[in-house]
Amino acid sequence: MESGLSSLLSISIDFGTSHLFFPMIIHWVLALLFLAVLVTKTIPFLAAVKRGERTLPIIGESMDGFRFFGTLALMVAYFYLMAFVGNIFPYTGYGFLFVSMVFVLLMALMYMHEWTKKAVTTAVITAIVAPSVAWFVLAKLFKITLP
Amino acid sequence: MEFLSLLDLTFFLLAALGALVGIVFGAIPGMTATMAVAVCLPLTYALGLNHGLALLLGLYVGGISGGMVPAILINIPGTPSSITTTFDGYPMAQKGEGEKALRVSVIASVVGGLISAAVLFFFAPMLADFSIKFSYVEKFLIILLALSVIASLSSNMLVGIFSGVIGIWLSLVGVYSTSDGGNGKTRLMFDFMEPYLFEGFSLLPVLIGIFGISTILLEAEKGVKNELSGERVKLGKGGSGFSMSIFKGRLTNLVRSSFIGTFVGMLPGVGGSAASVLAYTQEKNLSKDSSEMGKGAPQGLIASESANNALTGGALIPLLSLGIPGDSTTAVLIGAFTLQGIQVGPLFIPENVDTWYVMMTALIFANIVMFFLMFYAIKHIAKVVMVPKHLLFPIIVMMCVVGAYAINYGIMFDVWTLLIFGVLGYVIQKVGLEVAPLIIGFILGSQAEVYFVKSLESAGTFSIFFTKSPIAVVLWILIIASVVFSILMGLKRRKVSREEASQ
Numbered sequence: 009m010e011s012g013l014s015s016l017l018s019i020s021i022d023f024g025t026s027h028l029f030f031p032m033i034i035h036w037v038l039a040l041l042f043l044a045v046l047v048t049k050t051i052p053f054l055a056a057v058k059r060g061e062r063t064l065p066i067i068g069e070s071m072d073g074f075r076f077f078g079t080l081a082l083m084v085a086y087f088y089l090m091a092f093v094g095n096i097f098p099y100t101g102y103g104f105l106f107v108s109m110v111f112v113l114l115m116a117l118m119y120m121h122e123w124t125k126k127a128v129t130t131a132v133i134t135a136i137v138a139p140s141v142a143w144f145v146l147a148k149l150f151k152i153t154l155p
Numbered sequence: 156m157e158f159l160s161l162l163d164l165t166f167f168l169l170a171a172l173g174a175l176v177g178i179v180f181g182a183i184p185g186m187t188a189t190m191a192v193a194v195c196l197p198l199t200y201a202l203g204l205n206h207g208l209a210l211l212l213g214l215y216v217g218g219i220s221g222g223m224v225p226a227i228l229i230n231i232p233g234t235p236s237s238i239t240t241t242f243d244g245y246p247m248a249q250k251g252e253g254e255k256a257l258r259v260s261v262i263a264s265v266v267g268g269l270i271s272a273a274v275l276f277f278f279a280p281m282l283a284d285f286s287i288k289f290s291y292v293e294k295f296l297i298i299l300l301a302l303s304v305i306a307s308l309s310s311n312m313l314v315g316i317f318s319g320v321i322g323i324w325l326s327l328v329g330v331y332s333t334s335d336g337g338n339g340k341t342r343l344m345f346d347f348m349e350p351y352l353f354e355g356f357s358l359l360p361v362l363i364g365i366f367g368i369s370t371i372l373l374e375a376e377k378g379v380k381n382e383l384s385g386e387r388v389k390l391g392k393g394g395s396g397f398s399m400s401i402f403k404g405r406l407t408n409l410v411r412s413s414f415i416g417t418f419v420g421m422l423p424g425v426g427g428s429a430a431s432v433l434a435y436t437q438e439k440n441l442s443k444d445s446s447e448m449g450k451g452a453p454q455g456l457i458a459s460e461s462a463n464n465a466l467t468g469g470a471l472i473p474l475l476s477l478g479i480p481g482d483s484t485t486a487v488l489i490g491a492f493t494l495q496g497i498q499v500g501p502l503f504i505p506e507n508v509d510t511w512y513v514m515m516t517a518l519i520f521a522n523i524v525m526f527f528l529m530f531y532a533i534k535h536i537a538k539v540v541m542v543p544k545h546l547l548f549p550i551i552v553m554m555c556v557v558g559a560y561a562i563n564y565g566i567m568f569d570v571w572t573l574l575i576f577g578v579l580g581y582v583i584q585k586v587g588l589e590v591a592p593l594i595i596g597f598i599l600g601s602q603a604e605v606y607f608v609k610s611l612e613s614a615g616t617f618s619i620f621f622t623k624s625p626i627a628v629v630l631w632i633l634i635i636a637s638v639v640f641s642i643l644m645g646l647k648r649r650k651v652s653r654e655e656a657s658q
Binding site: 019065084 | 565
């Protein structure tokens with residue numbers, strides 16, 4: 009019995025595939041946990057959704073679609089253009105500086121609920137000042153690499 | 156006392172600046188101490204280790220403390236840990252005692268912070284000394300214990316463990332590094348990803364994405380409303396009626412809550428709200444005159460604020476002695492340490508004695524600065540609560556980008572990592588998974604792999620995890636205890652809710 013147990017527990021790991029050993033265990037654990045969550049949480053939750061007691065997250069909830077997807081779109085454009093403009097002026101950080109100004113302004117305008125003259129003016133000033141300060145302090149004073 | 160030569164004026168100025176910026180972040184609802192640290196990380200790239208630490212610890216202390224301001228004045232906790240501060244703080248503000256409430260909270264905070272710093276100072280070296288003898292087996296079991304404690308204290312244990320294991324999975328993407336004794340092969344990805352993901356996801360962009368970008372997304376979804384329009388900030392008129400006599404007879408409460416905060420801080424992955432809620436309920440149960448609590452009693456503020464500030468020292472204990480972060484903010488700190496070339500773990504304190512003393516100085520100094528800033532300048536700080544979010548959020552995104560881009564000296568993929576994990580963090584929070592276990596799983600995952608695989612390679616049997624040493628057995632007992640505890644709590648909660656339903 010003793011030897012049976014120890015042979016059950018004994019293990020040898022082939023070095024060539026040792027990078028897959030731990031991930032394999034994690035995959036099994038993940039799969040088991042996923043099943044458990046599915047049975048104890050997800051199925052009762054979906055049943056409650058069907059009865060109309062709960063709503064699905066993200067899809068079923070009311071959301072500010074314009075601002076949410078606008079944020080995502082702005083971020084993608086921001087990241088992409090930053091690298092693009094940065095390649096035109098390499099090692100200067102101008103890509104960061106100029107694209108950030110546009111990004112800060114657009115995002116501020118998008119989040120603003122009432123476009124008053126005063127609010128738009130502060131947004132424009134912020135959009136010019138904040139990236140400039142960040143660019144100056146980080147790129148010039150601290151010599152940090154910026155796109 | 157050699158470390159004194161490492162302290163200069165810049166050091167103290169940075170700690171003070173950190174505390175101030177932290178308070179501002181903490182005071183703005185929706186912004187947390189974690190975010191303050193994450194957003195300000197790029198500033199530390201150029202600073203040396205000691206100066207960087209001063210800034211980060213200042214931010215940490217300030218960020219946790221700042222949460223009290225909106226909690227008291229407008230009934231919105233600035234950080235999750237200030238939730239119980241609203242119970243008594245807001246009623247006091249409505250009675251025109253806002254400034255008094257703030258001052259009581261500031262004193263409670265500084266006491267909590269200093270007590271926990273003292274516990275950290277004496278306890279962390281002891282724990283490190285003890286754990287220095289750990290072999291890979293014990294180190295693996297410590298990580299297993301940390302994850303099981305996190306999971307058992309999550310609102311749902313199964314979901315907590317599941318989130319933690321997802322974090323581990325994410326940490327395994329990339330190469331099984333030869334420097335850890337691996338075979339240098341990549342896994343969990345397709346070949347075309349190799350140029351980007353060879354080393355896996357970088358820690359800091361992941362953290363900044365999950366804590367910075369996903370917060371912005373969650374707010375954007377709600378339409379970025381300024382909840383504060385039309386709210387009047389009620390500070391109360393001068394001569395706020397504050398005097399030290401409020402603390403008379405409250406010393407037990409103060410000390411008990413500070414120790415509760417420190418202890419909860421030590422448990423990995425347990426956020427500040429658990430500490431302040433526990434301290435608050437203990438005061439309610441044990442105090443002779445708890446009938447006023449919830450209607451504007453200073454004792455509630457004392458319990459809540461001393462506990463949540465005591466977290467800071469507590470959370471640093473496992474970080475500095477075992478290399479396991481105590482909460483999400485210390486998780487970001489781990490990233491900052493790695494950046495400075497420092498490996499936190501049992502050897503950290505013995506090998507970096509000077510750094511250890513510098514940290515303690517920064518921590519204590521940050522607490523003192525926080526006290527003076529908040530006690531005397533609170534009226535002006537309170538106004539930050541009113542800064543419109545439409546100006547703040549774009550700037551935060553911008554700082555997140557700088558932090559991610561500069562971390563590996565200009566890699567654009569790290570910026571995209573930010574977005575990937577920003578969206579992932581958003582989805583995770585939406586479907587009800589938990590962020591804290593996931594992050595800690597992510598941080599500890601790759602170490603867990605090395606410890607686990609190496610233990611098995613050298614012993615050749617799974618039984619090594621049970622028979623290696625008495626400490627291993629004790630760790631298993633603790634792991635089982637935390638699981639049993641969580642099951643018992645779950646049953647109790649179910650019973651209570653059933654009784655409530657039947658009434």
